[in-house]
Amino acid sequence: MWTKPHPYFYLYIYLVKDDAMKFEAATIKDIAKALGVSTSTVSRALRDSHEISPETKQLVIECAERLNYKPNPIALSLKEKRSRSIGLVVTEIANNFFSQIINGIESIAYDKGYNVIITQTFESYDREVMDVQFLASRGVDGLIISLSTETHDLSHLKALHDRGLPIVFFDRITDEINTHKVIVDNYKGSFEATEHLLQMGAKRIAVISSSEFLSITKDRVAGYKEALKMHGMEPTDELIHYSYYSGMVFSEVEEIINKLFTLKHKPDAILTTSDKITTGVLKTLKRRGIRIPDDVALAGFSNTDIPELLDPPLTIVQQPSREMGEAAVSLLLQMIESKRPIRDFEKRMLSPELQIRASSVVKKKAGKKPSGK
Amino acid sequence: MWTKPHPYFYLYIYLVKDDAMKFEAATIKDIAKALGVSTSTVSRALRDSHEISPETKQLVIECAERLNYKPNPIALSLKEKRSRSIGLVVTEIANNFFSQIINGIESIAYDKGYNVIITQTFESYDREVMDVQFLASRGVDGLIISLSTETHDLSHLKALHDRGLPIVFFDRITDEINTHKVIVDNYKGSFEATEHLLQMGAKRIAVISSSEFLSITKDRVAGYKEALKMHGMEPTDELIHYSYYSGMVFSEVEEIINKLFTLKHKPDAILTTSDKITTGVLKTLKRRGIRIPDDVALAGFSNTDIPELLDPPLTIVQQPSREMGEAAVSLLLQMIESKRPIRDFEKRMLSPELQIRASSVVKKKAGKKPSGK
DNA sequence: GTTGAAAATGGTAACGATTGCGTAAATAAA
DNA sequence: TTTATTTACGCAATCGTTACCATTTTCAAC
Known part of the structure; x- marks a missing residue:
């Protein structure tokens, strides 16, 4: 038996809906109900099945658009296992x-x-x-x-x-x-960068690489070593260093630089094999007042979009x-x-692409090597 | 009636499984079947419902671990609407x-x-x-x-x-x-940066901002204008420019710089209000051989992690x-x-935090302004 | 020895969509 | 007219999970 609802009734409905409604997109059921057909018909119509008559399809499609129907990807995932x-x-x-x-x-x-x-x-x-x-x-x-x-x-x-x-x-x-x-081609990338440093007259090239357990590290260090050998130099362990966290932990890089620059024979060039190591080395060298490329040349793997804005502009091996x-x-x-x-x-x-900039191009001053072309 | 399968039968099974198996995680049904209980029991046991006996719970939990059961988030999403x-x-x-x-x-x-x-x-x-x-x-x-x-x-x-x-x-x-x-506090950020440029002796500060329709642009430009007024200067439109795509389209920045440096009274400082604009301006100025900060001082909004490695080190307004x-x-x-x-x-x-570096710090040469502390 | 309540568990309908199967009506072939 | 065949649709199961509503068992109280 119908009794006029209390005025608060409407307010209550409003509040409840507001709270519970959260987010209700139209479903295939809504379309089915609106058109008085079954959900299978709707589903098939939307997937343009041949067993649905053109008229029904038309109706379903229009209704779907009207209700702004979008298939629910979650339901699909569950059903289709993809x-x-x-x-x-x-x-x-x-x-x-x-x-x-x-x-x-x-x-x-x-x-x-x-x-x-x-x-x-x-x-x-x-x-x-x-x-x-x-x-x-x-x-x-x-x-x-x-x-x-x-x-x-x-x-x-x-x-x-x-x-x-x-x-x-x-x-x-x-x-x-x-x-x-x-x-x-990590091997090639560091081979070419090393060769470039050699051509610039470097005699003692240090390499600072990521963890030696990483595949890329092995290849990059191998390329470095091979370039040295090809130019009649023997790689020495004191110039090969690994930053386990790939430069993510800045102190690792600092320590390696410290080690390198307390060597009797200091390096005159550094090859770095990852983004963070490259910028970390640059930062450390600048802080220590080591001039690039005059005191030490620098080339490294990096994908920064502003290598030319750095001081000095950075020679990088860029990956596509x-x-x-x-x-x-x-x-x-x-x-x-x-x-x-x-x-x-x-x-x-x-x-990879080797982009040569000032950080590795040594101005010929005391340089006695003609350094090719 | 059983007949011994053809030898290929096993191979066939293997292939089909290999193909179809894709990825089958244990479900609540598997546990139910293994334990001979219903899925509702398993579900409740796993959610630690009080209406499940401790022994059953124990059994279910052990079985779940054995089968490496993980609830399926997709099914949950569908059911719980979240x-x-x-x-x-x-x-x-x-x-x-x-x-x-x-x-x-x-x-x-x-x-x-x-x-x-x-x-x-x-x-x-x-x-x-x-x-x-x-x-x-x-x-x-x-x-x-x-x-x-x-x-x-x-x-x-x-x-x-x-x-x-x-x-x-x-x-x-x-x-x-x-x-x-x-x-x-965008207003504050650009107010302080502008004030800093003024203190460095800038007389004509240009601002290059994002699209003027963006909320941040309005606030940042307002801060800039207010700083000028506070120091007795009147903002002029010829020094206020907007890059609609926030520096994402490099040519926009180039054009603005072109305009600024063909003015009769060229700017002696530039404030940039977004990351990409800042680096874009730096790039353009360098290409044109405009010296920073001698010809023009530069300060800008940026969240680069290497402001000190740039040439020159960049004064930035950094956002937390x-x-x-x-x-x-x-x-x-x-x-x-x-x-x-x-x-x-x-x-x-x-x-925001204003970090002052060389790009905005004008060496006192012809500078006649004491520029305070 | 009924009756009652509590404790522990099962059955089943959702959630949204797809799909195999069944079936009515309509048309075609016999 | 009868039998096939096609057309066009509905029903129900499914995916994995939860939740509501039984149902069964246990045990206590009277």
Whole structure:
């Protein structure tokens, strides 16, 4: 029996709705109800199935637009066991190399209807494991990862790989898991940079690299050594140093510089093999009043967008980071969308670019070496 | 009737599994089946409900660990209408200001069990709308956003706000939507920078700012103007310029510099109000051979981590970006987790820091102004 | 020995979407 | 007219989880 509601009734409804409503998008059910058809019909109409009459389709599509219907990706993920999202694990976003990688990945992923979930490890193994497990539990369809410096045990990734999750490694890769990999020619990059320093007349080139356990470190140091040998010099351990946290911990870099500059024979050039190490060295040298390139020449791997604004302008080995991201995501999507499991994997190697600037170009003063061309 | 399978049978099974298996995590059903109980019991046991006997709980928990059970967040999202994830919209990741913001946000979000989905607009309105709708459809529980320069119409955000989606604005905010906001004291930042330039003896300070439609631009230019007035100078339009894409389009900056340096009375100092503009101006000035600070002093908003490595070392107004991120996410989580709708919103204003370096410190040569302490 | 309440567990319907199967009506072939 | 075949749609299961509503068992009180 109907009784006129108390005036507060309306207010109450309003409050309750305001609180509970949170966020209600139109569903397939709403369309079905509005049109007096079943949800299956709506679903099929929207997917343009042949078993729905043109008129019904028309009706459904119009109604969907009217209600601003958007399929619910969460429901789809649950049903289809695919999320159309891919996971990305990088060291840190606040590093141009990685943010450019991200841009490369996203540009392609978005085009293909995938979204990218980005996580950072800050070089921590624990964070990496957490990140990877988080992404897996979120149901990503694939994973793109550059290993953290602390990662020596790969079981967290092997488990996923064994279960069939597509994975692509880039930058810091591993031999222990057989899948697609994307890197630059690290050997070539440091070979050329070293050779350049030699041509500038350097006699004692020190190298400061990332953790010696990282794949990139091995290649980059190898390139350095080979360049020395090719020019008749023997690499010495006292000039080869490793920064375990890749320059992320500034004191590591400072200590290495301290060591180098208390040597009897000080270096006359330094090759650095990662972004943070490069800027860390530059900072330390400036603080100590060591002149570049007069006292020591400097060249290093870096993807900064302002190498020419530094003092001195920096000679860098630049990685085609955007292209690397594009390559990585292309390979990953190829794996994800392939029907048959892939057995042949590719290690795609891109070319770094040596950009020569003042930090390595020694003005000929006491220089007695003609230094080629 | 059983017949011995053909030898290939096993191989076939293997292939099919290999192909289809993709990725099968243990579910609550597996536990239920293994233990011969119902899924409801398992669910309750895992959530430590009082209506499950201690022995059963024990059994379930052990089994869950044995099977490495992890609740499926996707199923949970669907059921609970919350995803424990928050959406972030920034201009671009490859900008220290934003990557530091991200770190601030993530540090707190992860602690509280939320994950962050990052999207970039690259200053494009269309991208912003896409990003926001993508995040909404992904069922984020809340949104943190810094508006793109092209965004004049806010209906995409108003719609979500009206539906009750918690939103926090930071950096580039708007008055049109009533919610929490986090900014730095932009007025103060540029006031102090301008005052500093004045104290260094500058007579004609130009300002190059972002789009004049952005909230930050208004405040920053206002601070600049007020500082001039306080020191008895009248702002002139010929010294006030706007880069619509905030320095993202380099030619904009070049043109502005061109204009400024073809004036009859050239500026003797420049204040830049965003990261990209600051480095863009530095680059342009260097290319044109204009000496800093001798020909023109330079100070600008920037969050670069290497201001002291630039040539010259850069005077910057630095924003406490990490803290801004932390503040934004704290406010957002507070909104998300509040039972009652929030009616009182906060505009939290943090203090920027003026770091003085050589780019603005004019060596007293022809300088006749004592310029105080 | 009923009756009652409490304790422990099961069944089932959601959440939003897809899909195989069933089936009514309409048309075509016999 | 009868039998196939097509067309166009509905029903119900499914994905993993939770929550409401039974139902069963246990044990105590009368």
